[in-house]
Amino acid sequence: EADIxxxxxxxxxxxxxxxxxxxxxxxxxxxxxxxxxxxxxxLHLIHYSYGVNSTEKGDLSSESTVSRIRTEHxxxxxxxxxxxxxxxxxxxxxxxxxxxxxxxxQGTRLTVV
Amino acid sequence: QKEVEQNSGPLSVPEGAIxxxxxxxxxxxxQSFFWYRQYSGKSPELIMSIYSNGDKEDGRFTAQLNKxxxxxxxxxxxxxxxxxxxxxxxxxxxxxxFYFGTGTSLTVIP
Numbered sequence: 001e002a003d004i005x006x007x008x009x010x011x012x013x014x015x016x017x018x019x020x021x022x023x024x025x026x027x028x029x030x031x032x033x034x035x036x037x038x039x040x041x042x043l044h045l046i047h048y049s050y051g052v053n054s055t056e057k058g059d060l061s062s063e064s065t066v067s068r069i070r071t072e073h074x075x076x077x078x079x080x081x082x083x084x085x086x087x088x089x090x091x092x093x094x095x096x097x098x099x100x101x102x103x104x105x106q107g108t109r110l111t112v113v
Numbered sequence: 114q115k116e117v118e119q120n121s122g123p124l125s126v127p128e129g130a131i132x133x134x135x136x137x138x139x140x141x142x143x144q145s146f147f148w149y150r151q152y153s154g155k156s157p158e159l160i161m162s163i164y165s166n167g168d169k170e171d172g173r174f175t176a177q178l179n180k181x182x183x184x185x186x187x188x189x190x191x192x193x194x195x196x197x198x199x200x201x202x203x204x205x206x207x208x209x210x211f212y213f214g215t216g217t218s219l220t221v222i223p
Contacts (some may be wrong), residue, residue: 099164
């Protein structure tokens with residue numbers, strides 16, 4: 001079944017650790033996005049990619065980095081986690097074309113202690 | 114000015130009533146408009162998309178688009194307690210970038 005997957009679903013990690021949040025989609029979509037969302041707050045775009053080897057920063061300044069080596073995979077890395085990184089991270093993908101919607105993964109809830 | 118503006122609410126309606134959610138956008142070149150529903154702690158899920166002026170109905174949901182006024186709305190008829198969630202308006206800009214509103218919190222009171 002075509003879908004978009006995020007792992008882990010929940011992560012509690014200590015300050016200073018390096019973490020990678022995984023996102024994979026099986027829909028063959030060119031475009032992938034990472035959003036950050038605090039509870040009850042709006043979505044903030046932090047990174048996006050329009051294809052392999054294409055990555056761009058979003059509207060919200062972020063200390064994270066991303067890579068897009070394969071179409072289906074768009075991991076997000078924090079080199080040194082801090083408590084201010086505590087949030088929900090949502091990955092999404094969409095097909096090319098103006099009328100196609102974004103599909104979201106289940107999200108990763110990150111807590112940095 | 115934000116790309117997409119929504120009334121954050123909260124909006125409360127009694128069960129069985131019509132809930133009306135509104136959204137305005139700033140980029141006149143936008144072609145695609147979406148409504149997502151997000152339950153607390155969950156990810157957004159698409160409930161409606163609309164591309165042409167007028168109304169689009171799907172079950173209890175009706176999306177309305179007025180490009181001249183840069184206005185999108187969502188009507189939920191016969192509201193149910195399970196409709197209680199945050200509703201996000203999203204606009205796809207000409208560069209294929211999605212812009213999301215801040216969301217309207219809806220509570221349906223049994």
